[in-house]
Amino acid sequence: MRIAVAGLSHETNTYAVASTGMTTEERFLALTGEAIRERFTGTGWAVGGILDECARREDDAVPAFFAWAEPSGTIDSAAYAALKEHLLQALRAAMPVDAVALELHGAGVVEGIDDLEADLGGAIRRLVGPDVPIAATLDLHGNATPAMADAYDLLLGCHLYPHTDLYDRGVEAVELLHRVVEEGLRPVVHVEQLPILLPPSTTDGDSPATRANQVCAQLEARPGVIDCTLMHGFPFTDVPDTGSSIIAIADGDRGLASAVGTEAARWVWAHREDFRIENDTPESAVRRAANATSFPVVVNEPSDNPGGGSPGDGTHLLRAMLAAGLSRACFGFISDPEVVQAAIGSGVGTRVKVNLGAKHDDLHGLPIPVEGLVRCITDGRFVLRAMLSGLELDLGPSCRLTVDDVDIVVTSKPFQTIDPEVFLLHGIDVSRYKVIGLKSSQHFRAGFRDLASLIVTADSPGLTTNRVDVFEHVRARRPLWPISPEARYVG
Ligand SMILES: [Zn+2]
Structure with missing residues (x-):
């Protein structure tokens, strides 16, 4: 089979515009043609799974265009127009194809376009025509919409948070495209929206999101059901369709897809109170960490998570760690290019103020x-x-500063901390420390869950706080739980 491979992925935090501005084209990693295969083959990305599975099946995979940026503010209209045009041009050049496989996110917002994925899907459909199946993988933080369901033949959200199954969903996308083209599978996609703003909810352990996944898996096992996925949604986006949803896909049976989506949505709605999160403040989290009896303790700061669009230079947790006079503590990392330049100017072995x-x-x-x-x-x-494995990060000139007994990694660019690699780069073996501070909501679990004796979450004011109810959703179509206790789901 000849399969065009492409992607345009952005998790848009519309509240971040006030802090870090609109997202411009320069913020995107954009690759065309063979560079995509070189960069992503064998990696833990959805596009990595797509390319690898095509190779295993000896498909003629045609890498077209791929663009991805770290979560940030609303994408400016000129940037999106340019990226979309690059993608469509590359697809046009790849035609004729039997199928299209895409890595998208699901929470993309453009100035003037609330639903990037539906807009893009419509344009791709017009290009390839009604008979070429289009599959898209999504991040479970996508705010899925009925318009997306109309635009794609397959919408496959990842199931795990940390997102360690993106690759697997890419593999599944190719498998299902083969079944569509070769076996006559006729997927119909239904998006069942819930009036819920879900706080960032891990699927580690026996969490409510894990139990929801089990319910979805049981429904997916029914005859005729192709897929059933809980989309957590992205609460830090103020668009009419912000919220959680179920994506249900059935073989040629719209009624079945709708019934499965409704049944899973009813379960999530009935168990919504289980998803509430109560967190420590930075001060109380640091106290708990210092008083622990086995180490290391990981203290994570979700409220300034660049993986959700926050600036990554927040100081609430670091300040609490320094004020507590911790011994054998490390913090990785805070982004501050001015401080890195001062350290470079001063030199290794010197002290800087x-x-x-x-x-x-x-x-x-x-x-x-x-x-x-x-x-x-x-x-x-x-x-x-540990996650997005194989992605080479370039955080710009960086340094390690030791303040009292706290080793602090400072970088020039923000990113969330997913695994200990950034510490290792700066000569820090986290297993020898008592307290490890970092900025991340849940993805850090992929790289730290096995080495931490305890994980304590320190929530503070920030653009990605777990307290999703502090964000006004003025554009929401309907009341959303937990902001509005009167919210109702009638499924
Ligand atoms: Zn996500």
Whole structure:
């Protein structure tokens, strides 16, 4: 089979515009043609799974265009127009094809376009015509819509948070496209929307999201059902369709897809209170970590998670760690290019006085005046291992500053901490520390769950706080739980 492979993935935090501005074209990693195969073959991305499965089946996979940016503010209209045009042009050049396989996100918002994925899907459909099946993988944080269901033949959200199954969903996309083209499978997609703003909910352990996945898996096992997936939705986006949903896909049977979606949605609605999260403050989290009896303890700060569009230079948790006088503690990492430049200017082995962090706004804290020993300077380049494996990150010039007994990694660019690689780059073996502070909501579990004796979440004011009810959703189509207790689901 000849399969065009493409992607355009962005998780848009519409509230982030006030802090870090609109998302421009330069923020995207954009690749065309063979560069996509070179970059993503064998990686843990959905497009990696798509390419690998095509290779295993000896399909003629044609890499067309792929663009991805870290979560950030609304995409400006010129940037989206350019990216969309690149993608369509590359698809046009790849035609004729038997199928199209895409990696998308599901929470893309463009200035003037609330539903990036539906808009893009419509344009691709017009290009390839009604008979070429289009499959798209999604991040479970996508705010899925009926318009997306209309635009694609297959919408496959990942099931796990941390998203360690993106690759598997890419593989499934190719498998199902083969069944459509070769066996006459006729997928119909139904999106059942729930009036729920789900807080960031891990699927580690016996969590409510894990139990929801089990319910979906049971429904998916019914005859005629192709897929059933809980989409958590992305609460940090203010568009009419923000919220959780179920994507149900059945073989040629719209009624079955709708019934399965409704049944899974009823379960989530009935169990919504289980998803509520109560977190420590940074101060109480640090106290719990310091008083623990086995180590290391990981303290994560979800409220300034660049993986959700926050600036990554917030200081609430780091300030609490420094104020507590912790011993054998490390923090990785905070983004502050000015401080890195000061450290480079001062040199390894010297002490620098800097105002660390919080250069974007006051919401994520105030700069911390510190005097630190410059222990090392790096190029900020390393490869992720635990999730999005194979992605080479380039966080720009970076350094390790030691303040009292706290080793702090400072980078030039933000990213969330997913695994210990950024610490290793700076000579820090986290297993020898008592307290590890980091910025991430849930993805860090992929790289730290096996080495942490305890995980404590420190929530504070921030653009990605677990307290999803603090964000006004003025554009929401209907009342949303938990902001509005009067919200109702009638399925
Ligand atoms: Zn996600």
